[in-house]
Amino acid sequence: MGEIIMENNQYIMGIETSCDETAVAIVKNGREIIANVVASQIESHKRFGGVVPEIASRHHVEQMTLVIEEAIKQAEMDFSQIDAIAVTEGPGLVGALLIGVNAAKALAFAHNIPLIGVHHIAGHIYANRLVTEMKFPLLSLVVSGGHTELVYMKEHGHFEVIGETRDDAAGEAYDKVARTLNLPYPGGPHIDRLAHEGTPNINLPRAWLEEGSYDFSFSGLKSAVINAVHNAEQRGEVIAPEDLAASFQESVIEVLTKKTLLAVKEYEVKQVLLAGGVAANKGLRTTLEQVFNELEDVELVIPPLSLCTDNAAMIAAAGSILFEKGIKSSMALNANPGLDIAIHN
Amino acid sequence: MKILAIDTSNYVLGVSVIDGEKVIGEYITNINKNHSVRVMPAIEALLKDVDVKPSDLTKIVVAEGPGSYTGVRIGVTIAKTLAWTLNIPLVGVSSLKVVSATVGRYFNGVVSPLFDARRGQIYTGLYEYSAGQIKTVIQDKLILSKDWVQELIERDKQILFVGNDLPLHRSVIEEVLGERARFAEITELNPRPSELALLGKDLEGVDIHHFTPNYIRLAEAEAKWIEENKNKC
Numbered sequence: 001m002g003e004i005i006m007e008n009n010q011y012i013m014g015i016e017t018s019c020d021e022t023a024v025a026i027v028k029n030g031r032e033i034i035a036n037v038v039a040s041q042i043e044s045h046k047r048f049g050g051v052v053p054e055i056a057s058r059h060h061v062e063q064m065t066l067v068i069e070e071a072i073k074q075a076e077m078d079f080s081q082i083d084a085i086a087v088t089e090g091p092g093l094v095g096a097l098l099i100g101v102n103a104a105k106a107l108a109f110a111h112n113i114p115l116i117g118v119h120h121i122a123g124h125i126y127a128n129r130l131v132t133e134m135k136f137p138l139l140s141l142v143v144s145g146g147h148t149e150l151v152y153m154k155e156h157g158h159f160e161v162i163g164e165t166r167d168d169a170a171g172e173a174y175d176k177v178a179r180t181l182n183l184p185y186p187g188g189p190h191i192d193r194l195a196h197e198g199t200p201n202i203n204l205p206r207a208w209l210e211e212g213s214y215d216f217s218f219s220g221l222k223s224a225v226i227n228a229v230h231n232a233e234q235r236g237e238v239i240a241p242e243d244l245a246a247s248f249q250e251s252v253i254e255v256l257t258k259k260t261l262l263a264v265k266e267y268e269v270k271q272v273l274l275a276g277g278v279a280a281n282k283g284l285r286t287t288l289e290q291v292f293n294e295l296e297d298v299e300l301v302i303p304p305l306s307l308c309t310d311n312a313a314m315i316a317a318a319g320s321i322l323f324e325k326g327i328k329s330s331m332a333l334n335a336n337p338g339l340d341i342a343i344h345n
Numbered sequence: 346m347k348i349l350a351i352d353t354s355n356y357v358l359g360v361s362v363i364d365g366e367k368v369i370g371e372y373i374t375n376i377n378k379n380h381s382v383r384v385m386p387a388i389e390a391l392l393k394d395v396d397v398k399p400s401d402l403t404k405i406v407v408a409e410g411p412g413s414y415t416g417v418r419i420g421v422t423i424a425k426t427l428a429w430t431l432n433i434p435l436v437g438v439s440s441l442k443v444v445s446a447t448v449g450r451y452f453n454g455v456v457s458p459l460f461d462a463r464r465g466q467i468y469t470g471l472y473e474y475s476a477g478q479i480k481t482v483i484q485d486k487l488i489l490s491k492d493w494v495q496e497l498i499e500r501d502k503q504i505l506f507v508g509n510d511l512p513l514h515r516s517v518i519e520e521v522l523g524e525r526a527r528f529a530e531i532t533e534l535n536p537r538p539s540e541l542a543l544l545g546k547d548l549e550g551v552d553i554h555h556f557t558p559n560y561i562r563l564a565e566a567e568a569k570w571i572e573e574n575k576n577k578c
């Protein structure tokens with residue numbers, strides 16, 4: 001057979017700068033990663049104990065074109081082969097989002113290709129489509145530093161938030177508990193690691209909220225952890241950090257898993273997708289795998305670690321669906337730090 | 346030779362295209378409205394009106410600051426990305442120099458441009474024309490306006506003040522410098538993007554990837570961190 005040039009393929013460039021990662025990727029047909037570049041600023045923010053917005057914005061300006069160039073080089077492509085530029089328009093840090101949005105606009109304008117604004121959480125959910133095809137209806141458990149949500153999808157591009165946190169996001173609770181235990185920033189991975197070395201022998205609350213609610217609340221749990229440490233200190237005792245981490249993690253995972261399971265049954269979904277940075281948590285992954293192993297007609301999808309944390313391949317994957325639907329943004333696209341996923345259809 | 350100039354460093358949004366020796370298009374607004382929403386549509390509309398395609402551009406000139414951190418970053422991000430992806434040179438010019446260049450050209454004396462930087466502070470510098478070229482006399486910096494006028498008191502030349510934030514500092518200036526201080530008219534206070542293009546026209550392109558805004562100031566968290574850690578080693 002001679003060389004057949006198939007030009008039916010779709011190539012989307014994704015750009016993501018909503019927090020402290022400058023990321024650019026190229027995805028083929030919404031499913032296949034051709035290039036995926038992430039420049040992390042985490043080392044720079046560590047000394048401040050968290051992400052400093054102004055410093056994040058400054059880093060994005062420094063990294064943006066370098067990261068775009070690296071992605072184009074990795075893909076061995078040029079812009080004449082790119083069908084659209086998809087970019088995170090929100091939610092996130094406004095100053096950080098603005099860098100990606102304006103770089104995306106400049107690229108789309110320079111090459112006269114469509115610009116597509118993408119919701120960051122839609123991106124996290126679509127990271128799963130880089131692993132396996134989505135089967136509707138589905139449920140996505142989104143857990144990250146800024147979000148804890150159960151999102152129901154009856155078809156592509158349709159998002160219904162059926163439960164969300166009323167106070168802290170799960171990731172936030174992890175960071176705060178890590179600070180109480182004097183663990184370095186970011187604390188999540190440290191708690192996860194400690195939890196595996198300890199025993200969950202400390203009694204901590206689980207916030208189930210009202211009957212039938214899929215909402216979450218983690219601030220009570222966080223306070224209970226802080227109190228447990230203080231009370232022990234006053235009694236002159238020391239709680240083993242491993243045991244506290246294990247007890248805290250058990251509470252978070254139990255609530256996340258049980259609520260997901262209830263929603264899976266009520267909404268009769270075919271698939272459960274784990275999404276967001278906390279999806280990198282080993283304890284959560286293992287528990288979900290155990291629970292869903294027993295359910296025959298529900299498929300659990302957990303993306304590899306590199307696709308759970310912020311990246312641009314997920315933005316390109318989500319943008320691919322909008323591109324197919326003919327949804328485009330104009331040159332007036334703005335960064336929207338409080339963007340709502342439900343109206344983003 | 347078609348140069349696109351972009352200035353979003355303060356409330357003024359400016360875009361221009363010069364073609365050889367001719368300013369073929371210029372767009373300026375001076376309102377407190379979102380640059381991120383408006384600047385790309387402004388570039389798109391202006392280029393369309395003057396029949397210039399992005400691929401026709403031969404150079405990008407951007408106002409590099411000082412000014413609003415977010416504002417400067419929007420212009421610089423667009424300028425860097427356009428220059429890199431169109432494979433054309435990028436040049437940055439001081440935002441203070443731009444606003445000085447037009448008023449200073451036929452003025453016999455020095456020009457002190459200023460942008461308000463809150464709490465009595467200003468971003469300023471000192472500029473002067475010599476042999477038809479604008480020269481930097483004092484580098485752009487951040488200073489209290491009351492300290493700045495003291496610094497200028499020794500100069501024997503007339504000083505022309507320019508910038509949209511003049512009303513906030515005019516009395517401090519007049520009090521100390523009296524008759525030696527001159528103030529630009531309101532029609533001269535907006536930096537002209539065509540002037541920006543002209544200032545960058547003959548300058549050599551910079552390293553696009555490593556070009557950064559001139560913030561003048563460190564990020565607050567960084568300054569604090571350095572302050573807290575300067576006695577440690």
Ligand SMILES: [Zn+2]
Pocket residue numbers: 120124144276277309310
């Ligand atoms: Zn994220």
